[in-house]
Amino acid sequence: MSIIKKYTSIPLPYRVGVAFLLGVAFGLSLWYYDMANGSNLGERVATYISPFGAVLVRMLKMVVIPIVFFSLIVGSSGLSPKKLGRVGAKVLLWYMLTSFIAAMIGVGIAMFVHPGQGVAVDVEKLGSSMGEGGPSITPPSGLTDLILKMFTNPFEALANGEFLPIIVFALLFGLAARVLLDHTQNETERRQIQMALDFASGANSVMFKIVSWILEYFPIGVFSLAVVNFGLYGPTIIGPYLKAVLGVISGIAIMIFIVYSILLSIVLKENPIDFFKRAKEVMITSFFTRSSAATLPVTIKTAIESFKIKRELAEFSLPVGATINMNGVCIHLPMWAVFAADVFGIDLTVSSLAIVIITTVLSAIGAGGVPGGSLMLLFIVLGTLGLEPSQIAIIVALALGVNPLIDMFETMNNVTGDLCCTYIVARKEDMIEKS
DSSP states (O other): OHHHHHHHHSOHHHHHHHHHHHHHHHHHHHHHHHHHHTOOHHHHHHHHHHHHHHHHHHHHHHHHHHHHHHHHHHHHHTOOHHHHHHHHHHHHHHHHHHHHHHHHHHHHHHHHHOTTTTOOOOHHHHHHHTTOOSOOOOOOSSHHHHHHHTTSOHHHHHHHTOHHHHHHHHHHHHHHHHHHHHHOOOHHHHHHHHHHHHHHHHHHHHHHHHHHHHHHHHHHHHHHHHHHHHHHHGGGGHHHHHHHHHHHHHHHHHIIIIIHHHHHHHHHOOOHHHHHHHHHHHHHHHHHHOOHHHHHHHHHHHHHHTSOBOHHHHHHHHHHHHHHOOHHHHHHHHHHHHHHHHHHTOOOOHHHHHHHHHHHHHHHGGGTTOTTHHHHHHHHHHHTTTOOHHHHHHHHHHHHTTHHHHHHHHHHHHHHHHHHHHHHHHHHTTOBOOO
């Protein structure tokens, strides 16, 4: 038992990082052995070890819809239109604006670096090792088609694996429940609605617990996937990996130090360096916890004590931001979408890129502040490209190894964005405590 305790006491990113590096080393050694001896040892090892990675991909796919569905119901039901008012509406508008900017930056950098170029993936060989089958998802052919698909029967969407209608339905369900609670005088009806929301909240907590168990399995799954990927393709995928990782980190750096700085300078006429000095504790905490929700107490404390934001605004805006404002995710997801398009030869038109941006922003609302939540949302964004389930599994498998590293940067972006937007609204609405 002491060995298990010592193992679990090591922070998860370190365990996953070591597992990934060991898997890469083992996989590369198999690949070089095959090249030197003309054997197929890598393929034979992949046959036995790939199920451990396939289990991780399938577990993530299993929880993605419940996580997004219940998180959105709980989050949207907490936004009371009666209490929201002008200040709350401005907070939400700033969150949506920065999310769209982040998604456009993500798409722009991804199209510039084209991380998947030069990757030749044998879909039949690697896809079968992922154990994925079933029908492909038909992508929307344009923005009009996208809008129509957003209002599909949610049960039909669930059966067909279409995520956007489920996201829209969950948002409407939560908002409708909140409106009824605020306006109905019937106590029986209020009790019934509250029971439904309590069930959603309880189910959301249960899903987070399941995710925590899945995260503990991450090192095993990541090791397996790294061995399979590098054992079959060798060093040819190292370059694309680096391009994808550096592309995401570059986009996050642009968002934090350029976009937020420009907003603070233009909107508030304030030196952004002062903002970052006061926000450094929040940024460091979010980087190492990899969770907007876990960082929330520090974020609220910093907002009230260092930025002098009035408590009523900080305690509304920042929890909402931890749920729906995922700017780092909006940079991360398009990178893998373009990666997939490069690998599988999908032509990305202006219309399809716009669909990727819209889908990314809407799906990011459901990330819910859980560590690694962006990885589950990758299934949603890749689905808009019309990929086969086996193809989606391959891209997710490739993304798994580097996700803990990227997740640290994107969480820092998310939390910094929450604080920046809240501070802008506080300054513009005169909600700063006077010294």
